Amino acid sequence: MQAWIHAHQQALTLVLKKLRSAPFAHLVMAAVIGAALSLPAGLYMVLANLGNAAADIETDPQITLFMTLGANDAATKEIDNRLHKHSGIREYRFVSRETAWHDLQERNGVQGALNGLEKNPLPDAFIVHVSSSDPATADALQKEFSAWPQVEHVQLDAAWVKRLYTLLKLGEKAVMILAVLLGFALIAIIGNTIRLQILTQREEIEVSKLIGATDRFIRRPFLYAGALQGVLGGVTAWLILFVALYIFNQSVEELAQLYASDFRLHPLGLQASLILIVSAALLGWLGSYWSVSRYLSKL
Amino acid sequence: MIKFDKVTKRYPGGHEALRSVTFEIAKGELVYITGHSGAGKSTLLKLIAAIERPTTGTVLLNNQNIGTLRRAALPYIRRNFGMIFQDHKLLYDRSAFDNVALPLAIDGVAGREAGKRVRAALDKVGLLNREKAMPIALSGGEQQRLAIARAIVSRPAVLVADEPTGNLDSNYAHDIMALFRSFNEVGVTVLVATHDAGNAEGRLLHLDHGALTEGVPA
Structure with missing residues (x-):
């Protein structure tokens, strides 16, 4: 166990030493990765803000139940009972004919x-x-109410809410696709920089293999390097979004004031930020793994 | 401990480096492998150190068949050997100390224990006062000794040297051979490939175009 911890410590020290020795190269890579990551993350941020705004507006759909003309008091009472007991309803009121x-x-x-x-x-x-x-x-409730006795017609007044949510869903799908595509691009980018690092350390790898290093031993520092590059890129993406948001918000606030609203864009939440950085680290790790494995299989 | 049985090694492209070679080396022996350049000496050493695998025949190391071992098991086999390569294979981007520390890092030995062992190895080859030097600043003979220090630092059971005196003048060569004999005296099995075994005292295995012509078991 101690040997295992030491092995990782050793690899990490090596990687940090490299970072210190070539800060500019790492910075450029972080900027490239950051710019690529900020696209899907930024789009996600905009969607999250729109979703929040939509939730703030009075959106709970309103349903109107019309009884049949011949419905008697007993039938109306029955519906009243059912609505009273129903858990999916915030409030309701009866409008007599x-x-x-x-x-x-x-x-x-x-x-x-x-x-x-x-x-x-x-x-x-x-x-x-x-x-x-x-x-x-709301849709499900509409169907449910329609089946009740003496109910002639159930009208759901939520078409625009539905449209908005559909649009947001569409946006989420776009974010997903963009994220997946750029994820692949990042794996390739990081894999390639790691490949260059491998080439500069070809001799070390060769000698290490000859005197009994396992593939895992050789791979470890590169995996750390890839993950570190991913983390730096993720943090850069976060900073890009933060600055962009600040610039945007100046105009958004002006616009919101004209509509007498205090709407403004919010930055990524803690969870989303963590997901951004962790997935960047993961992509870096993957790119690196792929690159080193390819090299090792050729030895 | 090392047993070759009708070992043939053919490289991609058809070159046959070894032809049906059979011999056995016991623990604690000092063996010289001689032959002209291209006779297959390096190939033989690579097969012994599990760097290459035989094309046909069997190589047994401590009764383990190298030919049938999983690829992932080979690194652990290699750690039984201290390898001294023809071209040193020193790493020029780090100090003498760090060069010698590499096998220990691979083996998971760390910290004060590693430092102690690196210095002991450097001391044995007479380079203790050069631990901070970069290999490029060392003379040819010193580089060779540094390579030896790296080979012995993890206290291997077998020391394998490929042309260790190739580019050295005879004085240096003599010192280095004496060094190998001293390791052998404390029980290390030593295999040395050399094209010139004029004053060698020990068992000889002579290779000629990939075939064993001297030291063949009767």
Whole structure:
């Protein structure tokens, strides 16, 4: 165990020594990786902000249940009971056909049109606010309510929310694809810089192999080097986003003020930042592993 | 401890470096492998140190068949040997001390223990006062001794030297041969390939175009 710890310590010391001896080269690599990573991470950040904004707006979809015209008090009572017990509902209220009729008659402009009607054509109705803003839940509720007795029609008023969420989902998919593509590019970039490092240490590797070094021993410092390069790139990407956000927010705040809103873009959260840096390290490690293994298999 | 049975080594391209070579070396022997250049001496040493594998025939090291071992097991076999290469194979980007420390790092020996052993090895070859020197600053003979220090630092059971006196004048060559004999006296098996075994005292294995012509078991 101690030997194992020492072996890793040794590899890490070697890598840090190299970092100190060539800071500029590492900085350039970090900038390249950072720029590549900041694209998907930035897009993700924008989407996360849009998602937050969408959640802030009153989005919980509203569902209206219309009873059949012939529904009696008992049937209405039954629906009222069911809604009362339902867990997916934040609040609801009953609008009786009389109230609705009265409200309609009160309204200016429609009086003339209503005069031709002899009796109240409106049904009893329930207006329901769903507790979740997820459009899928609202959809499911709409279906559920439609099957209830004496319910004539259920109207879901959430089309625009649905559209927004669909768009956000589309954006998330774009981020995924971009991230995967750039991930491959990063593996190749880091793999290539590691390959150059390998070439400068060809003799050392050759001698080490001849006197009994395992592949793992030879690979270890390069894996650390790759992961370190990834981490530096990830941190650079984070800094790029932070600065870009700062620049953006000056304009966003001005714009938001014109709309009397205090909306502003938020930086990546702790979790997202960690994911960014850890996945960058992982990509570096992978690129390095691939590069060293290819070299070792040729020896 | 080392046993060759009808070993043939053919390199890609068809060159046959060794032809049906059979011999056995016991623990503690001092053996000179002689022959003209290109006779297969280096190949023989590489087969002994598990750097190459035989094309046909069997190579047994401590009763382990090198030909059938997994690739991943070979590094551990190699650590039984202290290798001294024809071209030294020193690393010119680090000090004498760090060159000698390499086998210990590979073996997982570290810290004060490693330092002690590196200095002991340097002392044995008379380079203790040059531990901070870069190999390029050392003379040819000193470089050779540094290579020897690296070979003995992990206290191998077998010392394998390929033309260790090739480019040295006769005085130096004599010193180095004496060094090998002193290792042999403390129980290390020593194999030395040389094209010139004029004053060699020990067993001879003579190679001619890949075939063993002297020291063949009766």
